Amino acid sequence: MLHTVLNIFGYILLSIGCFFLVVSSLGIIRMPDLYNRLQAGTKASTLGAMCTIMGIGFLHPDWWIKCFLLTLFILLTNPLSSSVLARASLRSGVKPYTLVCNECKEYLEEEEK
Amino acid sequence: MNFSRKFFTILMLFLIWLLLTGKATLDEVLTGIFVAIVISLFTGSLVSKRGMFHFLPEQLWGKVKFIFVFMIELVKANVDVAKRVLSPKIPLNPGIVRVKTKLVYPNDKLWLANSITLTPGTMTLDVKDDELFIHWIDVKTTDPDEAGEIIKGAFERHLGGGQ
Numbered sequence: 001m002l003h004t005v006l007n008i009f010g011y012i013l014l015s016i017g018c019f020f021l022v023v024s025s026l027g028i029i030r031m032p033d034l035y036n037r038l039q040a041g042t043k044a045s046t047l048g049a050m051c052t053i054m055g056i057g058f059l060h061p062d063w064w065i066k067c068f069l070l071t072l073f074i075l076l077t078n079p080l081s082s083s084v085l086a087r088a089s090l091r092s093g094v095k096p097y098t099l100v101c102n103e104c105k106e107y108l109e110e111e112e113k
Numbered sequence: 114m115n116f117s118r119k120f121f122t123i124l125m126l127f128l129i130w131l132l133l134t135g136k137a138t139l140d141e142v143l144t145g146i147f148v149a150i151v152i153s154l155f156t157g158s159l160v161s162k163r164g165m166f167h168f169l170p171e172q173l174w175g176k177v178k179f180i181f182v183f184m185i186e187l188v189k190a191n192v193d194v195a196k197r198v199l200s201p202k203i204p205l206n207p208g209i210v211r212v213k214t215k216l217v218y219p220n221d222k223l224w225l226a227n228s229i230t231l232t233p234g235t236m237t238l239d240v241k242d243d244e245l246f247i248h249w250i251d252v253k254t255t256d257p258d259e260a261g262e263i264i265k266g267a268f269e270r271h272l273g274g275g276q
Binding site for chain 1: 132133194195199226227230234238250
């Protein structure tokens with residue numbers, strides 16, 4: 001009984017994870033510029049990967065703790081890498097697409113001082 | 114203070130070791146403690162500035178609340194991204210805003226920056242002293258204080274734990 005419930009729960013989590021992974025890859029194709037692509041790529045892929053790994057944890061209860069640790073490390077490192085990518089591309093002069101308020105000019109000027 | 118930092122590092126490393134190995138036989142535990150002590154001798158002062166301060170009850174409670182708020186925001190962010198990506202005409206109004214933070218310790222700033230990246234429509238570009246540069250996918254206001262309240266209000270309150 002418990003086994004069936006865990007299985008169903010695991011498959012539901014797996015499907016949610018796959019959905020968000022697809023959304024994140026679609027976002028990377030559809031968004032107009034690098035920064036918006038990074039936004040879609042980071043958020044959706046973080047939750048997607050977390051749900052997929054936790055789903056596998058529910059399907060194989062022996063691996064649960066390791067899967068939990070994996071999700072924790074993904075949660076810690078994924079946003080960091082996207083921040084670093086965005087910062088590096090802003091500094092090397094990748095132009096954002098139609099900015100409403102352009103604080104980035106100020107930022108780059110301060111950086112040059 | 115220094116000992117407290119090292120002890121905090123040892124505890125954290127040992128916990129991760131236990132979870133990774135998954136069994137608590139004597140030789141595993143002894144190896145874990147040994148390795149944790151050796152590593153903490155070198156990196157103890159880098160991992161945390163305040164050491165065992167994090168294990169005070171009110172601090173722990175603050176962290177639990179933070180994780181709860183963060184999980185809700187993470188799911189909201191993903192629904193938001195999915196809506197934007199799947200709608201035929203992508204609704205965008207991007208901009209870069211500057212936000213001030215009251216947090217002092219580097220680790221707290223790291224947590225704040227990370228959680229801003231994972232919450233709806235915002236991504237941290239850079240942290241400089243007490244200012245965060247944030248790429249916002251749907252700019253509502255350019256005023257630093259208002260923007261700060263919208264973007265990081267709840268997180269900062271839970272992370273600061275009594276300024």
